Amino acid sequence: MGQQMNIKRRRATGLLLAGAAAAGLGGWRGALGAGERVVVLTSYPEELVGRFQLAYEARHPGRRVEILWRQSADALAYLRRGGQQEVDVYWTPAPRNFALLKAEGRLAPLLLDTAALPSRVAGYPISDPDGQFAAFELAGYGIAYNRTALGRLGLTPPRDWRDLADPRYRGQVELPIPGRVGFAPVLIEAVLQGYGWDEGWAVLAAIAANAEFGSGDSNPGTDDLVSGRRAARLTIDFFAAAARSSGASVSFIYPPRTAYNPAQVAILAGAPHPAAARDFVEFLLSAEGQELLLHPDVHRLPVRKALYEAHPELSAQPFAPGNLAYSDVLTRSRQGLVAALFEQALVQPHGRALPLWQALHRAEAAGADPAVTAEARALLSACPVPDAQQADGELRRLFDFPDRVPGQPEPPPAPARLAREAEWRNRVEAAQARAGKLLQAWRS
Amino acid sequence: MMHLERKNGGWLPAALVLLASLAWGPAGAGEAAAGGRFTTRDQGRDAYQQILWDLVPAAERERVLAGRGLVRQTWVISPSLEPRIAGLGPTYNRPACISCHPRNGRGAAPDDQARPMHSMLVRLSIPGRDAHGGPLPEPVYGDQLNEFGIPGVPGEGEAYLVWESREEQLADGTRVELRAPRVAFRGLIQGPMHPELMTSVRVAPPIFGLGLLEAVPEADILALARAQKKAGQGVAGQPNRVWDAARQRQALGRFGLKANQPTVRQQIAGALAGDMGITSVLFPEPNCPPAQQACAAQSDQHPELVPGALEEMTLYHYLLAVPAPRNQGGPQVRRGRRLFAEAGCASCHQPRLRTGPFPGFPALGGQRIQPYTDLLLHDMGPELADGRPDYQASGSQWRTPPLWGLGLLPTVNGHGTLLHDGRARNVLEAILWHGGEASRSREAVRRLPAAEREALLAFLASL
Numbered sequence: 001m002g003q004q005m006n007i008k009r010r011r012a013t014g015l016l017l018a019g020a021a022a023a024g025l026g027g028w029r030g031a032l033g034a035g036e037r038v039v040v041l042t043s044y045p046e047e048l049v050g051r052f053q054l055a056y057e058a059r060h061p062g063r064r065v066e067i068l069w070r071q072s073a074d075a076l077a078y079l080r081r082g083g084q085q086e087v088d089v090y091w092t093p094a095p096r097n098f099a100l101l102k103a104e105g106r107l108a109p110l111l112l113d114t115a116a117l118p119s120r121v122a123g124y125p126i127s128d129p130d131g132q133f134a135a136f137e138l139a140g141y142g143i144a145y146n147r148t149a150l151g152r153l154g155l156t157p158p159r160d161w162r163d164l165a166d167p168r169y170r171g172q173v174e175l176p177i178p179g180r181v182g183f184a185p186v187l188i189e190a191v192l193q194g195y196g197w198d199e200g201w202a203v204l205a206a207i208a209a210n211a212e213f214g215s216g217d218s219n220p221g222t223d224d225l226v227s228g229r230r231a232a233r234l235t236i237d238f239f240a241a242a243a244r245s246s247g248a249s250v251s252f253i254y255p256p257r258t259a260y261n262p263a264q265v266a267i268l269a270g271a272p273h274p275a276a277a278r279d280f281v282e283f284l285l286s287a288e289g290q291e292l293l294l295h296p297d298v299h300r301l302p303v304r305k306a307l308y309e310a311h312p313e314l315s316a317q318p319f320a321p322g323n324l325a326y327s328d329v330l331t332r333s334r335q336g337l338v339a340a341l342f343e344q345a346l347v348q349p350h351g352r353a354l355p356l357w358q359a360l361h362r363a364e365a366a367g368a369d370p371a372v373t374a375e376a377r378a379l380l381s382a383c384p385v386p387d388a389q390q391a392d393g394e395l396r397r398l399f400d401f402p403d404r405v406p407g408q409p410e411p412p413p414a415p416a417r418l419a420r421e422a423e424w425r426n427r428v429e430a431a432q433a434r435a436g437k438l439l440q441a442w443r444s
Numbered sequence: 445m446m447h448l449e450r451k452n453g454g455w456l457p458a459a460l461v462l463l464a465s466l467a468w469g470p471a472g473a474g475e476a477a478a479g480g481r482f483t484t485r486d487q488g489r490d491a492y493q494q495i496l497w498d499l500v501p502a503a504e505r506e507r508v509l510a511g512r513g514l515v516r517q518t519w520v521i522s523p524s525l526e527p528r529i530a531g532l533g534p535t536y537n538r539p540a541c542i543s544c545h546p547r548n549g550r551g552a553a554p555d556d557q558a559r560p561m562h563s564m565l566v567r568l569s570i571p572g573r574d575a576h577g578g579p580l581p582e583p584v585y586g587d588q589l590n591e592f593g594i595p596g597v598p599g600e601g602e603a604y605l606v607w608e609s610r611e612e613q614l615a616d617g618t619r620v621e622l623r624a625p626r627v628a629f630r631g632l633i634q635g636p637m638h639p640e641l642m643t644s645v646r647v648a649p650p651i652f653g654l655g656l657l658e659a660v661p662e663a664d665i666l667a668l669a670r671a672q673k674k675a676g677q678g679v680a681g682q683p684n685r686v687w688d689a690a691r692q693r694q695a696l697g698r699f700g701l702k703a704n705q706p707t708v709r710q711q712i713a714g715a716l717a718g719d720m721g722i723t724s725v726l727f728p729e730p731n732c733p734p735a736q737q738a739c740a741a742q743s744d745q746h747p748e749l750v751p752g753a754l755e756e757m758t759l760y761h762y763l764l765a766v767p768a769p770r771n772q773g774g775p776q777v778r779r780g781r782r783l784f785a786e787a788g789c790a791s792c793h794q795p796r797l798r799t800g801p802f803p804g805f806p807a808l809g810g811q812r813i814q815p816y817t818d819l820l821l822h823d824m825g826p827e828l829a830d831g832r833p834d835y836q837a838s839g840s841q842w843r844t845p846p847l848w849g850l851g852l853l854p855t856v857n858g859h860g861t862l863l864h865d866g867r868a869r870n871v872l873e874a875i876l877w878h879g880g881e882a883s884r885s886r887e888a889v890r891r892l893p894a895a896e897r898e899a900l901l902a903f904l905a906s907l
Contacts, residue, residue: 046542
């Protein structure tokens, strides 16, 4: 924070000054004409926004970028209640918002030269086929690990999600909660879409057995990883890249089946400065703008393929063949459901699950009857909603996040939703009880 | 209780403080701990952002993290789904603390007049004092130009800098170009400012180590002022007395470029209000003058900052660790430290202080620290003067800025610009701008042979 105390204690005093003010209202105009301003709505952090703002203004002397900041749900509510007449450019990692804004007719055509801009990752679209929004950067998901901590634990670097299920990681992994951490829904979906629902859930449950849960922006996950208190963290790539560039003993790997999720940019249909808006968007997607993504304060993956050839130090290869065709449409369609399941099946019963998983690990290490350990593992790993049920559209809609209005409390959950959650809890408790009995019987 | 170094049972006059500095030997573990226990060994780009979690009680951890989140937060215009981070405007300079304090470090001045100020601001006032002895705000624009407004509220205009350069010659013939800014305005929404307008251009300073500075006993700071006066070396620091909004009385000023803030908490609340238009319990009134009708017509609820948030941000600031100095045993650095003392720099840039009992966070108490400041105001001469009094600080007085962490500025912020308006592009330029009480020190540096000058700069870069 800041400068010095500077509350404005102003008062209009004196005829001379009042006259000057009145003359100003009538005769003075800002030196900056309306065409030299672009109003940008974003949820990017200041480190990224400020760098692009500086670079754009340096390239266009006299032009100004004005930033309005809102998280995705807040931004959508704001644009829907009239903000689209105040904003030129929407620029943010929130694919759902772009799809909704397009469907509601709130976006203008971008009219971009897209020759150097890939429109797909692994065959899945990252930009709007109708040209109303375009991918600006990609966020990759994977595992950040502390090299020193791994050495202390006698572990080799992980290469895939399931490596974190190794019992030697006990208490050493941080796993973000999708209902509470902004980037976590895509991360969890990278596992679920990468392995498939049932196997993916089993991997998540086994990782959770070694994990502490990260619960929000104020969570010290990065600090704990940098300091070595935790050995590994499932995370988004730029968090780890920032720590690495600052000299921390931290590395990051992209599992073979991971997600590269696009952030996008669009021009609002009611943009008050459409020409400036177009110019700003072109700058973001230009070679110069995309190069800025590689700055140590930014650390994002460009969408221009040429930059991957120019920067072989980039370990991410989102456009390489064989990558997961990650679907953000699928993610959005079941985001509420997955968040609720994660909470009820993994977070809330975590305390009861840990000793059961430890007993299972001991039994497996001791060469217990494989039929017993396999059954116990299946019980502890099973999702209370199997693959066939999770695809049910009605179930997914039951868990959709409700639209919210500023100043009004979030509506209470529907009774049907609460009933479902109670049902899942019962299933989890029953599975845990059964696994406990199996493992107890083996011990005795 | 005085916590400065004592010898022979008496308080050290400034000259003896210099001798104490001369007596420093090679760096030991204690000497490398610039912030006492609150010293970080991080020498990288995050060096100004370190919290030493082992010193944070478990019960306080979440509050520190919440404070960090708010400091890094880009604030939102009301109404919002997220009231905890809402309240930006109606007029403001920048939307986040770290806009002006990137990586908790230092802002910079724009290099040419076409560019806006992204990490600095302009204070405004007219002759006279307000009810508490502070500056009298410009009647229409207030005490700070806010360049941005929320949708529907125009920004007040834009300030820019026009640079003028001249050349200085050192005793060994080396030529140094110095530049100084002149502030100008364009697009003023309410027309020209008051004919007797006084301005002060301010670059945002780093924000680490502030808890330790708040924990330095007031008696020690006042004793330093007495010691400097008694030494009769032409250096006579003056404490600022400012308004403490929480205690509703005058208090010693410690923070801000003219020491016009008594506490870290008030400094933060003042910046939230002035730089971002966010009201708090300390400053609950919005910053809209009657003349700015669109601004005044906004109907936000005040204070906008939710209960507890100011305290969380304060706690985070308290705990930001100080980078350890580097290479303290190296011969060039040792030589530079001796030259620093011999030139009289340490009279104001006090190498050593000690913190006293500090109920706000007890672990900050009892620390031997090396901030290189006396927290006092000094006349720095006409060339650095902004001509704008601030409480008891005259138009030519500035508070001695701490030098701890100085050498890591290029690493953290990618530049080495210094002084209140960012005119100095490196440490040598900053020294050459010193005037007034610091004239003798400046001349001593000007006379140094190149090798000794390099040693002095190496020492400063080691901090």
